[in-house]
Amino acid sequence: MAVSLKELSKKEEVFCSGHRLCAGCGAGTALRQIMLATEDPVVIVNATGCVSVSTACYPYSSWNTPWMHSAFENAAATMSGIEAAYKALRRQGKIKKKIKFIALGGDGGTFDIGLQALSGALERGHSFLYICYNNEAYMNTGIQRSGATPLGASTTTSPAGSVSYGKNVFRKDLTAIVAAHNIPYVGQTTPAHWRDMITKVKKALSYEGPTFLNVLASCHRGWRSEMSISIKLMKAAADTCYWPLYEVEKGEWRLTYNPRKKLPVTDWLKPQGRFKHLFSKPENKEVLGRLQASVDKEWARLQKRCGVGENKEKVAV
């Protein structure tokens, strides 16, 4: 599945300009890459979130493909119905062409309120790709903490204060939770690694049955970072192994990016205002230690799952 920029540049954009996402929004960049990765006609279902409200403001739409939003927690369930209708109508000979289905949700709609609907749809085996654009909090409603928010991040519902260092529990590992559904393809990526991202979308769409991508997508409003460093930040997330790029294909775990030098997690944390109290207050230093320890432990476990030793260069792609 070779991906070339030259070829991509010739493709007609399905996700069109004119949307109202912020400049420097990781989700917008991710969407463009996702849609460039598609070949067949695609039907999109979008959970309520930044993307839904910024890309389809009546009477405008940035989607040059069928698109539906119905609620916050039900993108996977809505897609189940659409895919079931497709199967029924295809069986009856009323639809001949191949259509692909992509559900989009933020971390709120996926990690938290929509997890049940997602799990049900994965278990039932509907043919669709679910993509979580994960900006690590409820950004659309003003930066409230989610199940994807990392330890120590200050959000509007887990603010750092005189007796609080921000969110006091670790994020959940949704990619592993989804992988436990034993679906054909699960991956984790970021739009900063466009080739990785596009390859994964293409791979996911090549399978029958449910597939899933967890995409770290920057949000400078919520991360309290410069909008010009979005891509650099997402790169730092991968280079510090805070956000490893990997895939689980038919149960086989594989790293798709192994940083030459694993950078300290502070390289990822420091440029972000949501972590600044961890650096400015001496009593919060220990949180940085816990964050590093957790990244190290998770990374070691992932390497083991992927059959990669600390210093071995046995990495696919």
Added chain:
Amino acid sequence: MPRVAAMTGNNAVAESMRQINPDVVAAYPITPQTELSEEFAEFVANGKVDTEYVTVESEHSAMSACIGASAAGSRVLTATSSAGFALMWEMLPIASGTRTPVIMTVVNRAFSAPINIHCSHDDTMGGRDAGWIQLYSENSQEAYDNMIQAVRIGEDMSVRLPVMVAMDGFIISHAVERLELLDDESVKKFIGPYQSVNPLLDTKKPVTYGALALQDYYMESKWQQSAALLNSKAKILEVAAEYKKLTGRSYGLFENYKLDDAEVAIVIINSAAGVAKMVVDELREKGIKAGVLQPRVYRPFPHEEIREALKNIKAIAIMDRTDAFGAGGTPTFTEVTSALYGLTNPPKVINYVYGLGGRDIRVEDIHGVYQRLTEIAKTGKTGKMFEYLGVRK
């Protein structure tokens, strides 16, 4: 040729679902609807339908999947009760707001707490303003007939709204009754093939469903929806007339049972109306001019027609199998009294909550209500307006 059968309400509705043969059913089992989900699964398992059956993990997902499937361009059915109805609540106005004509049977069951699996109308009465057409059914026959008519009504190009068909949990859903069924071909012909409007699966003509509409457009969208629901009354009657030609069975906005010369009347919905009509027959033999008004179409509510039917009655008891807590009057009481508003000499009205959680409504209970109405008609004194019937205080 029509068939005569002995069936429970659930069997009858399941049979209608088989005959409608929808493209998609997404449903989650809940007592007392469970048999419906099971029976339909049997049809799927034995190749009796062409349906894609989505065995969702919750009712919220059931309604979400139905809305998606309908927007995709397919004919969709589902069924639920009580807590399941409550769980899909968020999605009910989304179904009507996206104008997806999903057809849903609601087997009426009480809300918790305390938990109770038997009949109250808490579910459908609670959801009466969700923008759906509501049809109520006295028995299995009416539930079956309403289902088939619902498809035609909801999918009509002038309507395009979801329809719920209500029948009483256990009292009807689990009781075997005699009914007449249409043959498969007649049902197929009556409902016709599904006509989709702007389907998502037409990828050559991409459409956007569920866009953000703020201060500038939201109200227009709601006004269109409101007008479609109010205007559906004519279509409901048109479909009923056509159905009568096919079956001989007559349906209107409500049943007018001996109201024309009545002095006292009860307004009551679903199975208990059967008891009331029986009592009316007994009273008529004694020369008491009693009648029953049994609403069938609750949304759109036929205010004018009900005013016309009730305007000359002296005393009316409006009875609901639910309470509108704190309103001091049940949903149907509010609707009917609002219909009577403006009459120069309006009937006296009283309001009863009866039969909650499946509490039996006995012939003597209804006799008692008519006795009180006769007294009110004579004296002109209403007394206490709002009462729980037969409750231990």
